Amino acid sequence: MLLRLPTSVSEAQECMAQGAVPIGGATLVWATWQRDGFPELAMSLRELPEASVVGPEELGAAVVLHHMNGRVPEVLRGAAGTVGTGAVRRTATVGGNLVGSSLRCLLPAALVLDARARVLGPEGAYETDLPEVVAKRHLLLGLRWRTPLASGYRKQHAEAGGPPPLVVATAVHAEDGGPRRLRVAVRDGYDVLDGSAPCHADADEVFDLLRRTDLGALPPGARDVVREQVAGILDSLAER
């Protein structure tokens, strides 16, 4: 297997055109490749500046989960900090998690930030939304978002070998000329649901508005956790 390390978007595009398979930390693909055989050509984005950035409003796809520090919003940091084991977090990347894993703990966090994805296609780099990236498994270069007023992340305890634990991500955004808006995204099993509501009312009213979105389909246990998270983030804003 030849591993290419493009240093520019046009070089990455060239690798793509040659059929290079994207690789992050190889935490998922290694075992499969050992069993089924290695591809002839692979490419890692770790030398590509755009894919390696960590900032308050941007995150590169080649960034290792362990390197997501205080510069990114709390909700993303919380999501990255609870993925797998320390060994996995020191190797696995943002792109591998969002596009390549079935658990995608980062996805609810990125959804509540209303993040836009920058991807590379045969015609060049462009922006799109996260559901499309996940559905079409685009080559992800990175994410961009606007800093929220507050954000939070909760992952329920998981039994080893059991179903994926419930994840609830929240973020409150300032809206131009309007009331603040609360976004909530939940991973229940392997499904990710999200919804948003204006937060001009008290926590119970906001929760009732959220129940009229896709989040209304959640089972009662998950809804209780959402209610607690909604109350928590609204309280934290009120105290400021």
Ligand SMILES: Cc1cc2nc3c(=O)[nH]c(=O)nc-3n(C[C@H](O)[C@H](O)[C@H](O)COP(=O)(O)OP(=O)(O)OC[C@H]3O[C@@H](n4cnc5c(N)ncnc54)[C@H](O)[C@@H]3O)c2cc1C
């Ligand atoms: C023990 C263990 C526990 C785990 N626990 C969790 C957990 O709690 N929550 C969770 O969310 N995940 C969990 N995972 C999955 C983990 O997040 C993934 O292993 C990891 O995110 C894959 O990242 P990687 O960089 O190693 O990807 P790789 O193994 O390198 O690649 C995986 C797939 O993603 C594709 N890919 C890689 N980068 C890109 C890109 N930039 N654009 C498009 N496609 C790309 C590859 O082509 C490949 O198909 C766990 C994994 C292990 C091994």
